[in-house]
Amino acid sequence: MSHSTTEHAHHWETSWAPMILTMGLLFLVPLTFSAYFVYQNQLYATVFAGIGTPLVLIGIAKWVSEGLTQKPLLAGVSPSALPVFIISEVFIFLGLFSAYWTMRLSAGDHWPPAGTPEHFNLVLPVIMTIILVGSSLTFHVAEEKLEHGDLGGFRSWLLLTMILGLAFLGCTIYEYDHLIHAGFKPSTNAYSTAFFSITGFHASHVIVGLGIFISVLLPALAGKTNKYFTFCAGLYWHFVDVVWFFVASQVYYW
Amino acid sequence: MKGRLVALSIPGIVTPGVLWAAESAKKVVDPVENWNHLWNEVLIDLFIMGTVFSVLAIHWLIKYKATSPDQVGRGPKLTRAQSWAWAMVPAFIFMADDFFLAAKGWTVWNIYRNVPDNAYEIKVTGNMWYWQFEYPNGVTTTYSYDTKEGDGLMVPVGTPVVLRMTSNDVIHSFGLPAYRVKEDVMPGRVTYIWFNPLEEKQTWVTCVEFCGVLHSQMYAPVKAVPRAKFDEWLQKKKSTT
Amino acid sequence: MSTESHGFNLREWIFTTDHKRIGVLYLIGSIAAFSVAGIQALMIRIEQSSLGPTLVHDVATGGNQYNVWLYFHGAAMILGFLIPGLTGFAANYFLPLMIGAKDVAFPRVNAFSVWLFYAGIVMALLTFVVGDPPDVMWTGYPPYSVLTSGNTAFYVFTVHLLGFASILGAVNFLVTVIYMRAPGMGWNQLNMFVWSTVTAFVIQLVFVPVLASAVTMLLFDKYLGTHFFDPANGGDVLLYQNLFWFYSHPAVYVILLPALGILYEVVATSAKNMIFNYKAAVYGGMWGIVLISGEVWIHHLYIAGMPNWIRIGMMVSTLLISVPVGLLTISLFGTLFRGAITYTIQMKYAAACLFLFLIGGLTGIPLAMTVMTTHLSETSFVHAHFHYIMGIFSTFAVFAAVYYWFPKMTGKLAGEKLGNLGFWFNFIGVNVTFMPLFIIGVQGMPRRYWNYEMFPQFEPFHKVALLGAILVAIGMGMTILNWVISAISGEKSPANPWKSASLEWTDCANPPGPGNFTKDVVIKPEWTPYNYV
Numbered sequence A: 001m002s003h004s005t006t007e008h009a010h011h012w013e014t015s016w017a018p019m020i021l022t023m024g025l026l027f028l029v030p031l032t033f034s035a036y037f038v039y040q041n042q043l044y045a046t047v048f049a050g051i052g053t054p055l056v057l058i059g060i061a062k063w064v065s066e067g068l069t070q071k072p073l074l075a076g077v078s079p080s081a082l083p084v085f086i087i088s089e090v091f092i093f094l095g096l097f098s099a100y101w102t103m104r105l106s107a108g109d110h111w112p113p114a115g116t117p118e119h120f121n122l123v124l125p126v127i128m129t130i131i132l133v134g135s136s137l138t139f140h141v142a143e144e145k146l147e148h149g150d151l152g153g154f155r156s157w158l159l160l161t162m163i164l165g166l167a168f169l170g171c172t173i174y175e176y177d178h179l180i181h182a183g184f185k186p187s188t189n190a191y192s193t194a195f196f197s198i199t200g201f202h203a204s205h206v207i208v209g210l211g212i213f214i215s216v217l218l219p220a221l222a223g224k225t226n227k228y229f230t231f232c233a234g235l236y237w238h239f240v241d242v243v244w245f246f247v248a249s250q251v252y253y254w
Numbered sequence B: 001m002k003g004r005l006v007a008l009s010i011p012g013i014v015t016p017g018v019l020w021a022a023e024s025a026k027k028v029v030d031p032v033e034n035w036n037h038l039w040n041e042v043l044i045d046l047f048i049m050g051t052v053f054s055v056l057a058i059h060w061l062i063k064y065k066a067t068s069p070d071q072v073g074r075g076p077k078l079t080r081a082q083s084w085a086w087a088m089v090p091a092f093i094f095m096a097d098d099f100f101l102a103a104k105g106w107t108v109w110n111i112y113r114n115v116p117d118n119a120y121e122i123k124v125t126g127n128m129w130y131w132q133f134e135y136p137n138g139v140t141t142t143y144s145y146d147t148k149e150g151d152g153l154m155v156p157v158g159t160p161v162v163l164r165m166t167s168n169d170v171i172h173s174f175g176l177p178a179y180r181v182k183e184d185v186m187p188g189r190v191t192y193i194w195f196n197p198l199e200e201k202q203t204w205v206t207c208v209e210f211c212g213v214l215h216s217q218m219y220a221p222v223k224a225v226p227r228a229k230f231d232e233w234l235q236k237k238k239s240t241t
Numbered sequence C: 001m002s003t004e005s006h007g008f009n010l011r012e013w014i015f016t017t018d019h020k021r022i023g024v025l026y027l028i029g030s031i032a033a034f035s036v037a038g039i040q041a042l043m044i045r046i047e048q049s050s051l052g053p054t055l056v057h058d059v060a061t062g063g064n065q066y067n068v069w070l071y072f073h074g075a076a077m078i079l080g081f082l083i084p085g086l087t088g089f090a091a092n093y094f095l096p097l098m099i100g101a102k103d104v105a106f107p108r109v110n111a112f113s114v115w116l117f118y119a120g121i122v123m124a125l126l127t128f129v130v131g132d133p134p135d136v137m138w139t140g141y142p143p144y145s146v147l148t149s150g151n152t153a154f155y156v157f158t159v160h161l162l163g164f165a166s167i168l169g170a171v172n173f174l175v176t177v178i179y180m181r182a183p184g185m186g187w188n189q190l191n192m193f194v195w196s197t198v199t200a201f202v203i204q205l206v207f208v209p210v211l212a213s214a215v216t217m218l219l220f221d222k223y224l225g226t227h228f229f230d231p232a233n234g235g236d237v238l239l240y241q242n243l244f245w246f247y248s249h250p251a252v253y254v255i256l257l258p259a260l261g262i263l264y265e266v267v268a269t270s271a272k273n274m275i276f277n278y279k280a281a282v283y284g285g286m287w288g289i290v291l292i293s294g295e296v297w298i299h300h301l302y303i304a305g306m307p308n309w310i311r312i313g314m315m316v317s318t319l320l321i322s323v324p325v326g327l328l329t330i331s332l333f334g335t336l337f338r339g340a341i342t343y344t345i346q347m348k349y350a351a352a353c354l355f356l357f358l359i360g361g362l363t364g365i366p367l368a369m370t371v372m373t374t375h376l377s378e379t380s381f382v383h384a385h386f387h388y389i390m391g392i393f394s395t396f397a398v399f400a401a402v403y404y405w406f407p408k409m410t411g412k413l414a415g416e417k418l419g420n421l422g423f424w425f426n427f428i429g430v431n432v433t434f435m436p437l438f439i440i441g442v443q444g445m446p447r448r449y450w451n452y453e454m455f456p457q458f459e460p461f462h463k464v465a466l467l468g469a470i471l472v473a474i475g476m477g478m479t480i481l482n483w484v485i486s487a488i489s490g491e492k493s494p495a496n497p498w499k500s501a502s503l504e505w506t507d508c509a510n511p512p513g514p515g516n517f518t519k520d521v522v523i524k525p526e527w528t529p530y531n532y533v
């Protein structure tokens, strides 16, 4: 309701970024997955991933650069749009959790099911929690710096945030590696099913979050920032952080 | 007005319990008859609803045809009170109807779920893609769509039959249209249905949950035969295996 | 002043971020999905027209072919035609025009949505290319979908892509309606169509993700060996069905609501009348549906052995849906009262819809009653129910939309002769097709059965249904042909051919140029889109 510009567009707006990104995603996710897992054809899988990855990267790069340079129709709505999107993310997690709850509650006393390692490492999740909460704080500092026009400070704190995010992923990889060596794979039992799906899905959000941070950082290195974009990146990261509390408390300590 | 309609819907919730108590006191319960009876009532209910709306619509569609291209509608502008009334009154009428149908339906549902004490128990197993029936004395039967051979499900006339059902692979569903019953058959769970074969006749069970290539070949005859014949058949089966 | 574009420019179309052009892309894609799925429907009808194998090779393998047709038919009609046709095409093109906005809040995200939709259509069409096509029906129940040798992954990815497109669309349009209404436009001045899509998008936003998580688990179970749905290893067989219907019941209102919204526009404009009891319809009817739609999914699991406590609760809540839907019905029918009706093609479709809606909606009532469903579930009675309300009612609503807004989109008038002829073929055809299915459904004709040799008495009914389907196919062919011909060589339309009072007709060109409005729209407090006096 706040838009009242008197100038009117005289040409059709176009952008090839969304279409290229979609094509990339089509190759990278469904087709590569199908080639690899359904048809066990590694050659095709490689080819599809090889086509998809650059398309995705080009699409995102183009999209981000347009977002930072072109004037939007209506500035400043993305901070309201992202929470709306997060509502739907919450429901995806709820779907996964409800699967976990059903399996868990119907198992009664037979939990954890046979095949689960006797001594689950319960210290690591604490460390991971500290890392992730820390990264939310460092990002907050980064935003503060940006607000005060301190671009250099912003970049450093953002970089620190990303390093913490990577450390978190490192912990996940370490943990997965350990568990799989101990014979605890996604296919082992109901607990491993839920464990790997939920933590893996959360980790995929961390990866997406880091991807968004890269798209913030690279232009920032060239001096280009956008406070709404940064705000949304941060909001997403905080959301991923909050979800982790549920993941950790439900999956490790319940 | 509001209060009275709410009050009206309360007996709608209480009566089914009473009705059901009275119902179960009777001797022979025939779920099919109950179902058919309810079905007729529901059809009449829906028919009335549908007719009221259709007749109004047809009437207005004809009556309010524009007579000149510039004519505009003169629909009533509702006052606040009218607009509340037009929301609340129909809402309560619809709600009353809903509770009426729910209560009626639940009464019959209770018949469907409460297996008579004297019911004859047969175990049913669903497989891709055939049914297997196991009788109390260990006899098992099947049916092949291909050769059209096998006894299928044999039941004695006059005795309620309860089926305890499970599946060896995917979800199937045991559908017995002639007896108005149907329930899914699942791996890892046991479900049940019961029905009352009151006369001698042959009908069909069909698998009604999609289960793959031969889903529509997963059927078998259900033969209701007199008790004596049934016992004789069962004995013979037992001795030949 | 004029913002007319100069000729056809392919690049500008493919890479467009303009909501109108994206709307047209949605329309083309969804009509394509409809045509292919409709042809599968014809194969299904021909197959069932005789007892034994008709089109399929033989009894032992025929099921495979039939199941793939039926899979594609169901999935493409719902996910590829109706949802994108209503929330993609109609909402995209007309919602911003109706609220006086220049575009949606995030035009690039909008373009992203439409291409995700096309990617989903590509995934669905791959069904006809690979040797082991998906054969899991649009419902995809495990354990069958996990055990089958068919390609369940394509089913999952089709759902993912189309679902992601829907979620992004929902975010985009909700933000658009909240922030981009023309200055002065209050909530009670919105078009019924705008309200209906807002409520539909709220449903999409909340429920699609749950479907996405359900099919993802399916994918993991089949290809990564997890045990979500495997009872032998601690999983739950019915979990998928619960999650699936948690989305897919509300999804029927994602179809119903915009379809009703379109009819409101068509009826109000054709009868030159104001909406009867607007507030009751919006706040009681539409929001009422949103409120209840998430608490009724068990009515699809009545025969799956659910416990009584949840069964009775959801039976009552399912029946109670008739209250908000009933309010919408009263308001829609009431809009005819003291109107001045002109019978254009779109109004004929709308009038037909009123009856199709009653038949389809009221036959949902016995299905909602647990005990009735123990007999009716999984029979062609269910088919007839949902083809009436979805396959015909909602499809006719899309057709009404195309006819109603045809001059807006093309600047031309749609041909009357072929259009009317197509309408009568369609209207008679659908009734001839689906009425027999009610009758044999009550007598126990099972669903998803190409072979019904145990019930030879149903054969004549299937023959009649085939006749109907042929009539429909002719009618649909005429309709689509009519649009193509008229778009190319139709007669030029006046600026506001139906004399509507709504913004998309009063304030922009046919078709609107970039930026939609030539001067800023400001809404006066007494304005409504249905003010004909």
Ligand code: HEA
Pocket: B049, B053, B093, B094, B095, B097, B098, C139, C252, C253, C255, C256, C299, C300, C302, C318, C319, C321, C322, C323, C325, C326, C327, C329, C357, C358, C360, C361, C362, C364, C365, C367, C368, C369, C373, C376, C377, C378, C382, C385, C386, C389, C390, C394
């Ligand atoms: C657009 C799609 C659409 C819509 C709007 C509806 C609307 C309704 N549906 Fe339907 N339904 C489907 C699409 C739809 N359905 C599909 C696709 C399936 C099958 C899925 C599959 O298995 O593949 C299905 C299956 C289905 C089942 C499961 C059957 C089974 O498999 O066993 C049930 C059971 O309750 C049901 C009930 C209802 C009800 C109560 C409504 C109500 O919303 C209807 C409300 C409308 C009215 C009631 C009429 C107007 C109101 C009045 C005139 C007021 C007065 C009326 C009264 C007081 C009664 N539907």
Ligand code: HEA
Pocket: C034, C035, C037, C038, C039, C041, C042, C044, C045, C070, C071, C073, C074, C075, C077, C078, C081, C082, C137, C138, C139, C383, C387, C390, C391, C392, C395, C430, C433, C446, C447, C448, C449, C450, C469, C472, C473, C474, C476, C477, C480, C481
């Ligand atoms: C929007 C939803 C929708 C629509 C519109 C339709 C439309 C039709 N449906 Fe379908 N149907 C479903 C949704 C829909 N259906 C669903 C969800 C199922 C359940 C699937 C399952 O069980 O999993 C189903 C199942 C289903 C069955 C059940 C089969 C079985 O269980 O064994 C049958 C059988 O008759 C059927 C028939 C038809 C027919 C004859 C039409 C006709 O109305 C179709 C008419 C259209 C055409 C004939 C196409 C016209 C186009 C052309 C001729 C092309 C012209 C081309 C150019 C000009 C380029 N449908």
Ligand code: CUA
Pocket: B126, B127, B129, B171, B172, B173, B207, B208, B209, B210, B211, B212, B214, B215, B216, B218
């Ligand atoms: Cu077994 Cu269908």
Ligand SMILES: [Cu+2]
Pocket: C248, C249, C252, C297, C299, C300
């Ligand atoms: Cu439903």
